[in-house]
Amino acid sequence: MRNEFIYPEFEVVRNENRCIQCRVCERQCANEVHRFDPELGLMLSDETKCVNCQRCVSLCPTHALKIVKSDCRLRENANWSDETIKEIYKQANSGGVLLSSMGNPKPLPVYWDRILINASQVTNPPIDPLREPMETRVFLGKKPDKVRRDAQGNLITETAPQLELSMPVMFSAMSYGSISYNAHASLARAATELGICYNTGEGGLHEDFYVYGPNTVVQVASGRFGVHKNYLEAAAAVEIKMGQGAKPGIGGHLPGTKIVGDISRTRMIPEGSDAISPAPHHDIYSIEDLRQLVYSLKEATEYKKPIIVKVAAVHNIAAIASGIARSGADIIAIDGFRGGTGAAPTRIRDNVGIPIELALASVDQRLRDEGIRNNISLVVGGSVRSAADVVKAVALGADAVYVATAALLALGCHLCRTCHSGKCNWGIATQRPDLVKRLNPDIGSQRLVNLMDAWRHEIKELMGGMGINSIESLRGNRLMLRGVGLTDKELEILGISHAGE
Amino acid sequence: MKRVYVNEQWCLGCHLCEYNCAFANSGLNDMVKALKGKPIFPRVHIEEADGITYAVSCRHCKDPLCVKSCIAGAISIVDGTVKIDKEKCVGCLTCVLVCPYGAVAPGPTGAAQKCELCLENSCGAPACVTGCPNNAIVYEER
């Protein structure tokens, strides 16, 4: 048998009564699904190419299109699911490792959805955020353990460098290369307007974006791409990337075909060469080694900038975090197993790592138990989807959260999860100029600002309901949370009571 | 005066502006009814040059050649907007001959037509602008 034909996953349903043959779908589909046949006088579809990105659906002026899941199914089998079998066909066809993009889509538990938030009734009344001031500002960095005074008895107010955020949210690392120039421009401009930070990822910082430095976290990862003195100095904080939630334990690979022009220059590698980020940092095999890099970066930035260490949420995350807290780092960022990616081996993405909710609770608890919680701020990411998730994360002990998928959705991403094809129809995960221009940063940055403004309002509403007027008072306040449908063990790790208790 | 301007950096060449324009000036309230199975006569058109696309519509020049050249006296300036009286127009297309932007073209009846900023149809603001998915066409003071 030659290559197995795999029936398309999606079907394009065109309402011929509504289609005016304007061919917008055809022009807008980088996958070349649609085409006009002049002889038939009809729009035709090649559904084998459809990734269900919904670009055509969104732009069709007469709403004549929808994309539906194909109902062509193999015989039902609870053990051998359709997807599993087709993956086997694909591998038998190609001999390749399966690649996927964005976060783990498997039906594993989402603990956010099993945690409920408290509200005040009668006593300790709620606060109306429309009438009373509410503080969502946070400072990330080491906090002093106690009040310190000099020999004359004057208060010592100097603290370790802090990252000030107007709300406890940052845009997490996405490299220039994995996402487009315009996506970066949107994130940078929005972060600046919002008074938060975005993160360069491992792709370096394009020269055009140095102006957004005060709202930029720059990343130093295992490939060290794009790292130089000005890069470090431009930033508000420096992040050492040890791991990523979507693909813990493995490195990254941006193919040489994407290393062109500005990307090559920004990454400081020759055009056409593959950008391979090794799985480990080749100079880090211990917390002591990590400490050396932390202090190298502190030296390089004259101790003016907080150093973040980012790790994936894995099994012994609490111990790892404890080590990081003792490495001299100012902030630890933990990325859960639902975190997104531009490309990862499917098996890694879907089977490696642990849920961020559990990792966060256990890390916060461990650091408290060891009396070093003030040594370090805690940022968590890996599918923080809403203001409610933010509030729950903070109540579980986070100082702030990282969001990326939500930000991409605001920029137009429809989660078709084919970033690795490089043909993102929304101009985000692509470097093709005709596609990149589809994301106008004027629109993109405004949508990000809108989203975060909305979240800020919602955070204030939720806080007000709890009778809390400062986000700092919510941090680690697990009494504000209750679990539903969770086992005793899960509740124990989360450090929360069951609803009704 | 507010005019329609083009940011060709952001034009996707999707041609939606043409369809939105044709619909806006159709006098009908359903795009399918207005445009399905018919040739369209938009007052804005997309041009393409080496992968760059951009929309072209009437610039509403301050000193318009079409107004001076119209043999029927059918083109006039009303509050800065250049307008064609399609009842007076005889379809000689002298305006097409003189417009340096290529922004005038015959409409369905043969009379010349061009962008009149949707001021007199049901849109109130240029339909090409409101329908542009990427802010490549804007309506503003410059």
Add this chain to the structure above:
Amino acid sequence: MAEYVIIGNGVAAAGCVEGIRSTDTRGNITVISAEKYPVYSRPLISYYLEGKTTLEKMNYRPEDFYEKNNVKLVYARAESIDRENGKVVLDNGKKLCYDKLCLCTGSSPFVPPFEGLDMVKKQFTFMTVDDTLALEKALTKKSRVLIVGAGLIGLKCAEGIAERVGEITVCDLADRVLSSIYDNDCAAVMQEHLEKHGIRFMLGDTAVKFDKNKACMKSGAEVGFDILVLAVGVRAGTGLAKDAGIEVNRGIVIGKDMSTSVPGIYAAGDCSEGYDSSIGANRVLAILPNAYMQGHAAGVNMAGGQADIKDAIPMNSIGFFGLHSVTAGSYPADAEIVEEKHPGSIRRLYIKDDRLAGYIIIGDVSRAGVYTSLVREKTPLGELDADRLRVAPSLALFGAAVRKKKLGGAV
């Protein structure tokens, strides 16, 4: 207050009124109209016969044009200009004082002295509304019409009456139709189209004498007719100017500011001979856009403003039986010709010295104005996308920077 007098009430005069009023809102303006109509558009007379417009819609300006512009309209004929006293003498004996005078006397049909012409009962020229109404009265479904002259006037007349008469023959001494705006190849395309619509041509041949309802041709042929339309050509209305000692050539000679050889006296429109930038010399450019622009510029200058026309070029947009055609500029014999020809359509670009000297399009005239602007502005073609230029007119000919100016700013 200044006294402005305009002799003539055509499009140039309307331009002149608007030119004056753009600069001087108070001065007195008097317009002397020989025809008893408010300003109307002469090129529309064929559209009137065709039923595409009405007498009312032919008015070039709204009803309140004179009132709004505070213009005194006098229906009379100017007999002479008394330069010494700054007066215009009218045929009703009245005299009008002027400080600034503009001659917009237009042109009139040229009728050669054919033998036997006076014996032809139904003979017409085709220039004014009165000509048109007279011709219309004579038309019957069975009329055989002979049109002498295959130029713009003759052929537009043919188109206008085609559905209302039995047969039409057009003769012209020239060997092609529309010889003033077409070269041979383009003329052939249009001729074929006109023939398809029932117009019969006798080219390189013309009537030499008439015998009642019969024309004897130079070739010896004889053509019977019921109606004769004489469209041999036009002559600029220079009589008044000549008599007043103003320099006259084929038209009243004017500078780029529309001034004649006599201070205070201007001329505009078909009667004048202004600067044609396509040939770099003065010539009569008897086309409507030019009449308006000259009139307007004259008006501005009369009122003390400043307006020059340096970029006038010959150009025409004309269509017959649904086939459109546009032309502009000149067609130098030594130019490179870029041609695209399909059945029933043709496009010819005349390129010389890195400039588009002129062009002719019959068929798809979309965006032709972009070509016209290249002719008018003498744009060096080296700055443009040469390959694209040969394919079709569009703003894609220009670089992004030029386009940004054109589309990204107020113009």
